[in-house]
Amino acid sequence: MKRISRVLVANRGEIAVRVIRACRELGLETIVTVSEADRESLPAKMADRAVCIGPPAPMQSYLKVDTIIAAALGTGSDAIHPGYGFLAEQPQLAQMCTTHGLIFVGPKADHIKRMGDKLYARKLVGKLGIPIIPGSELVSDLVEATEAAENVGYPVLLKAAAGGGGKGMKIVEQPEDLKTVFDEASAEALSAFGDDRIYVEHYIPNARHIEVQIIGDRFGNAIHLFERDCSLQRRYQKMVEEAPSPAVSPELRDAFCEAAVRIAKQIGYENAGTIEFLLDQDQGQFYFLEMNTRIQVEHPVTEMISGIDLVKEQFRVASGDSFSVTQEEVKRSGHAIECRINAESPNADFAPCPGRIGQWELPEREGVRIDSHCYPGYFVPPYYDSLLAKLITWGKDRDQAIQSMQKALMNFTVSGVDTTIPFHRFIMKSPDYLTGKINTGWIEKSLIKEYVR
Amino acid sequence: MEGIDQDDVIQILRMLEESTFDELRLEMGGLTLVASKSSKKTGPVEKLEFDDEESADSKAVVAPTAMEREEKAPIQQPQVEEGKGLIAIKSPMLGTFYSAPKPGADPFVEVGQLVSEEDSVCIIEVMKLFNTVKANVRGRIAKILVENGQMVEYQQTLFLMEELEEAETGGEEDLS
Numbered sequence: 001m002k003r004i005s006r007v008l009v010a011n012r013g014e015i016a017v018r019v020i021r022a023c024r025e026l027g028l029e030t031i032v033t034v035s036e037a038d039r040e041s042l043p044a045k046m047a048d049r050a051v052c053i054g055p056p057a058p059m060q061s062y063l064k065v066d067t068i069i070a071a072a073l074g075t076g077s078d079a080i081h082p083g084y085g086f087l088a089e090q091p092q093l094a095q096m097c098t099t100h101g102l103i104f105v106g107p108k109a110d111h112i113k114r115m116g117d118k119l120y121a122r123k124l125v126g127k128l129g130i131p132i133i134p135g136s137e138l139v140s141d142l143v144e145a146t147e148a149a150e151n152v153g154y155p156v157l158l159k160a161a162a163g164g165g166g167k168g169m170k171i172v173e174q175p176e177d178l179k180t181v182f183d184e185a186s187a188e189a190l191s192a193f194g195d196d197r198i199y200v201e202h203y204i205p206n207a208r209h210i211e212v213q214i215i216g217d218r219f220g221n222a223i224h225l226f227e228r229d230c231s232l233q234r235r236y237q238k239m240v241e242e243a244p245s246p247a248v249s250p251e252l253r254d255a256f257c258e259a260a261v262r263i264a265k266q267i268g269y270e271n272a273g274t275i276e277f278l279l280d281q282d283q284g285q286f287y288f289l290e291m292n293t294r295i296q297v298e299h300p301v302t303e304m305i306s307g308i309d310l311v312k313e314q315f316r317v318a319s320g321d322s323f324s325v326t327q328e329e330v331k332r333s334g335h336a337i338e339c340r341i342n343a344e345s346p347n348a349d350f351a352p353c354p355g356r357i358g359q360w361e362l363p364e365r366e367g368v369r370i371d372s373h374c375y376p377g378y379f380v381p382p383y384y385d386s387l388l389a390k391l392i393t394w395g396k397d398r399d400q401a402i403q404s405m406q407k408a409l410m411n412f413t414v415s416g417v418d419t420t421i422p423f424h425r426f427i428m429k430s431p432d433y434l435t436g437k438i439n440t441g442w443i444e445k446s447l448i449k450e451y452v453r
Numbered sequence: 454m455e456g457i458d459q460d461d462v463i464q465i466l467r468m469l470e471e472s473t474f475d476e477l478r479l480e481m482g483g484l485t486l487v488a489s490k491s492s493k494k495t496g497p498v499e500k501l502e503f504d505d506e507e508s509a510d511s512k513a514v515v516a517p518t519a520m521e522r523e524e525k526a527p528i529q530q531p532q533v534e535e536g537k538g539l540i541a542i543k544s545p546m547l548g549t550f551y552s553a554p555k556p557g558a559d560p561f562v563e564v565g566q567l568v569s570e571e572d573s574v575c576i577i578e579v580m581k582l583f584n585t586v587k588a589n590v591r592g593r594i595a596k597i598l599v600e601n602g603q604m605v606e607y608q609q610t611l612f613l614m615e616e617l618e619e620a621e622t623g624g625e626e627d628l629s
Contacts, residue, residue, distance in 0.1 A: 074549065
């Protein structure tokens with residue numbers, strides 16, 4: 001790292017731990033920003049220094065661009081790693097880094113901004129001849145929305161142009177429901193993203209969510225690290241991810257991986273990013289969905305099958321080097337699965353369950369990786385998301401990875417807070433999951449009902 | 454400065470003086486004006502901070518060059534010192550601590566000085582926004598724990614104060 005020696009980690013939780021670990025291995029000093037609620041957190045203990053940036057509420061701490069820049073400058077940091085969430089996809093932070101001579105470990109502000117606008121991204125990708133889901137331009141009122149919905153065909157999704165992370169989407173099954181849902185969707189988009197622009201997209205019921213990990217450098221090179229299948233979702237929030245996808249032929253894989261690289265090269269994308277696709281399982285056709293301009297929660301499954309440390313690659317690229325491998329050197333080996341262990345009660349409609357953890361016993365064995373910031377006695381604060389740990393298993397094939405996950409879930413003991421572990425055990429035993437007969441609606445439409453019973 | 458100059462400020466202060474209000478806080482772009490009427494009627498100005506060219510230049514944070522990066526200062530943990538029986542004045546935000554209203558000016562307070570609730574004790578700057586910190590308690594400055602120009606964290610202790618005897622009945626424990 002020629003140009004980076006001290007890194008400000010502007011995040012919390014497991015991703016802060018993950019980034020600090022990568023920094024240590026690269027010989028970089030670390031400063032982590034903490035809110036008052038995170039002073040005693042694991043990242044605070046691991047980093048060379050923790051800097052308190054404000055009260056617990058994210059708006060007054062982790063989302064304050066000025067304060068984070070001031071913290072980076074005041075501690076003599078040369079780079080800021082934003083993790084995911086919080087300011088990772090706010091172009092202001094990337095922009096302010098440039099203004100103040102700091103390195104943003106992520107894409108350029110301009111790329112965050114452009115690809116964050118879903119309509120812009122759709123147009124750009126459509127021009128490259130890559131399939132996009134039939135959809136409309138912006139619709140400004142109910143009349144336009146009605147016409148657009150007729151054109152693309154029901155069922156439709158109303159999507160916030162500024163949405164992302166699974167937020168700001170609503171399904172309309174039939175024309176009668178359009179008015180109510182349209183009003184709800186506009187209001188929600190405005191309150192969640194400060195932008196009420198909405199467009200209409202055809203909804204594909206029997207779909208898989210498949211995304212391609214890419215990484216680009218400042219010399220215009222871009223490579224892919226194959227796909228992740230993130231079809232197991234509840235309310236558009238991913239619960240289980242795996243790589244490779246069990247539902248993809250080699251020809252199809254080549255096609256969407258090539259498409260992903262083409263998109264990255266077209267915009268001259270720098271750093272790690274993800275191109276998301278929907279695979280229509282009835283038609284055997286994939287469509288571009290959106291681009292995520294950050295490192296993602298589920299990046300470990302890609303690391304497990306490729307042997308490439310994506311966070312370290314982020315630092316390499318940010319410091320002006322190219323990535324450590326060529327496309328030909330990226331090889332896939334075996335199968336990896338990740339379960340997101342959240343502090344939520346699966347028996348109470350997944351209500352968040354903050355509080356003090358009592359027992360925290362991890363299933364440590366070969367082929368099992370756990371990314372977490374928790375420990376026995378840790379207090380899970382109520383101000384942030386509910387992710388406690390990512391449990392990742394690797395096997396020579398999918399069956400082995402599943403068996404390893406089943407065992408790991410049985411040996412993962414948490415007391416004090418409710419977790420999604422029992423629900424994951426249920427998924428890993430479900431015949432539909434084992435045989436790969438699932439889609440993005442499967443958890444909500446069928447599995448949850450079985451589980452409650 | 455866009456649109457507002459010294460004369461405008463004087464005008465604003467006159468209006469405050471003549472009004473029935475006790476305090477005024479005005480934020481416009483880079484400018485923050487905080488004024489309040491003192492009970493002793495010695496004039497309304499409490500604090501006036503301009504983000505003008507001059508102060509911007511003198512306080513601008515200059516990105517270190519590659520050369521400077523080589524000889525980087527070691528990471529320093531903030532000093533934690535809570536005196537027995539002393540009251541802490543803590544920083545309301547993360548930012549740069551300034552002990553004086555302007556570079557080269559006398560510091561707001563020095564060790565041994567008596568201060569009352571409304572007295573300013575320092576400025577905390579976050580990206581050119583200057584925030585005046587008040588003592589909020591009557592007492593004598595016993596210790597200054599941070600240096601001029603140093604970055605301070607949210608809730609970091611800046612000063613330790615001895616409570617004044619006559620204030621002891623006032624019950625000011627709510628300070629931290």
